[in-house]
Amino acid sequence: MKSVQENCGIFGICSSADCVEDIYQGIDFLQHRGQEYCGMATFDGKIHQITHYGKVGNTFPGPELRILTGTKGIGHVSLRERQPVMWQSRMGEISVAFSGNIINAGELIEGMKDRGHAFYRSYNVEVIAKIIIEAGDIVSGIGDLSRKIIGAYSLVVLTQEGIYATRDVYGYRPLILGKDANRYAVSSESRALHNLEMDVVRDVRPGEIVLVQNKGFQTLQQLASARKAHCAFEWAYTASIDSIIDGLFVQEARNNLGQSLAQRDIEEGGLDADIVAPVPMSGIGHALGYHKRSGVNYQDVFLYNRYADRSYTQSTQNAREKMAKRKLSVLRYAVENRRIALCDDSIVRGTQILHKVRDLKRAGAKEVHVRIACPPLMYPCDFGISTRSYEELAARQFFRSGDITSLPQLQELEVWMANQIGADSVKYNSIDQFVKALGIPKGDLCLKCWDGIRPGTEAS
Numbered sequence: 450m451k452s453v454q455e456n457c458g459i460f461g462i463c464s465s466a467d468c469v470e471d472i473y474q475g476i477d478f479l480q481h482r483g484q485e486y487c488g489m490a491t492f493d494g495k496i497h498q499i500t501h502y503g504k505v506g507n508t509f510p511g512p513e514l515r516i517l518t519g520t521k522g523i524g525h526v527s528l529r530e531r532q533p534v535m536w537q538s539r540m541g542e543i544s545v546a547f548s549g550n551i552i553n554a555g556e557l558i559e560g561m562k563d564r565g566h567a568f569y570r571s572y573n574v575e576v577i578a579k580i581i582i583e584a585g586d587i588v589s590g591i592g593d594l595s596r597k598i599i600g601a602y603s604l605v606v607l608t609q610e611g612i613y614a615t616r617d618v619y620g621y622r623p624l625i626l627g628k629d630a631n632r633y634a635v636s637s638e639s640r641a642l643h644n645l646e647m648d649v650v651r652d653v654r655p656g657e658i659v660l661v662q663n664k665g666f667q668t669l670q671q672l673a674s675a676r677k678a679h680c681a682f683e684w685a686y687t688a689s690i691d692s693i694i695d696g697l698f699v700q701e702a703r704n705n706l707g708q709s710l711a712q713r714d715i716e717e718g719g720l721d722a723d724i725v726a727p728v729p730m731s732g733i734g735h736a737l738g739y740h741k742r743s744g745v746n747y748q749d750v751f752l753y754n755r756y757a758d759r760s761y762t763q764s765t766q767n768a769r770e771k772m773a774k775r776k777l778s779v780l781r782y783a784v785e786n787r788r789i790a791l792c793d794d795s796i797v798r799g800t801q802i803l804h805k806v807r808d809l810k811r812a813g814a815k816e817v818h819v820r821i822a823c824p825p826l827m828y829p830c831d832f833g834i835s836t837r838s839y840e841e842l843a844a845r846q847f848f849r850s851g852d853i854t855s856l857p858q859l860q861e862l863e864v865w866m867a868n869q870i871g872a873d874s875v876k877y878n879s880i881d882q883f884v885k886a887l888g889i890p891k892g893d894l895c896l897k898c899w900d901g902i903r904p905g906t907e908a909s
């Protein structure tokens with residue numbers, strides 16, 4: 450079985466009052482993490498659960514929200530899987546929602562089928578729920594997940610006792626706790642907590658099992674973690690700019706990555722640009738950082754269509770390209786006769802940035818110099834951020850094998866990439882510049898997209 454990969458967001462809350470509106474708002478503020486499916490489950494003595502195809506704001510009518518009663522509940526937004534999923538078990542009813550990807554799901558499913566389990570659709574969430582149910586209690590089940598699963602997951606399990614929340618022992622996917630006088634919550638990103646006017650308490654630690662109840666948080670167990678491996682792509686692209694993840698503001702990270710790009714230009718003789726501009730939305734923080742370090746004027750050159758969905762979270766390439774076209778239109782007045790430093794987070798296939806460069810030149814831009822915050826993407830992600838394969842990665846088409854280990858190799862790729870996308874120049878942050886700009890120890894990050902090393906498999 451090909452493992453299902455997905456990008457998604459989870460939320461859970463225990464309150465002294467009915468919580469459905471809070472869950473609704475919580476997952477609405479995580480919508481950028483996945484827009485194909487959404488769902489909620491609440492507990493009021495029994496679990497009520499509803500999932501939908503589509504976005505939170507469009508798919509939950511008022512009467513349906515009134516079915517979801519209770520003072521505790523969980524929610525989910527997703528690119529690929531309908532969640533939460535509810536199970537009857539000897540522990541009572543449980544509802545499970547997770548974010549991540551199980552690399553060895555096929556193997557685990559075959560083993561469980563041999564032990565008599567049936568699978569509805571062989572979704573990753575079924576594997577997780579069945580491992581927990583087989584263990585007989587939630588904490589032991591989560592311990593079993595850490596031993597059996599190869600992959601990444603952040604997880605919430607709704608039960609009659611409260612919400613169990615955990616991150617895998619590497620902490621790939623973010624998960625953060627928040628509270629106010631009457632509510633205790635857990636979320637993929639802090640923005641959902643802040644927008645519910647709650648205080649952020651702290652990140653869930655890798656391997657930590659937390660019970661969330663309406664009287665507080667309780668760490669039930671801390672599983673051993675050999676090292677951290679936070680997904681570095683969260684700060685460069687995935688997370689919202691108003692979130693803080695593992696102690697680092699996303700906006701600060703993007704500003705630093707943009708400053709690093711400007712620093713490289715300064716060290717290599719400077720760039721004669723009239724303006725620096727972002728590819729919205731994720732390029733904004735990078736462009737502001739570039740502006741701050743270089744002194745080049747910041748100027749928007751694209752108008753963002755707020756009614757279009759995020760192209761990266763569309764599930765097919767065709768849908769992504771159509772959405773990318775709908776998403777941005779050129780502000781011609783800002784562009785004519787200008788030399789533009791254009792900042793974006795990453796180049797995957799190269800088709801979207803090619804269209805952007807072409808649109809700017811058609812609108813009269815004199816030069817377009819592309820500046821990319823992430824190093825060249827050389828390896829597909831195994832951990833649930835996208836469905837990229839080697840064939841989809843533009844940089845891999847140039848460097849068919851091996852890694853980019855020197856500045857001359859990076860520069861060779863940059864010249865090739867500029868030709869491919871019709872830009873006057875392209876520059877990336879190298880892996881070392883990228884890590885330095887984030888300011889997080891290299892050993893605490895997953896950099897597998899760039900260096901090909903799956904955390905935990907490093908040679909000792």
Ligand code: SF4
Nearest residue numbers: 680830834895897898
């Ligand atoms: S492989 Fe890349 S996208 Fe996937 S978890 Fe690691 S850094 Fe993030």
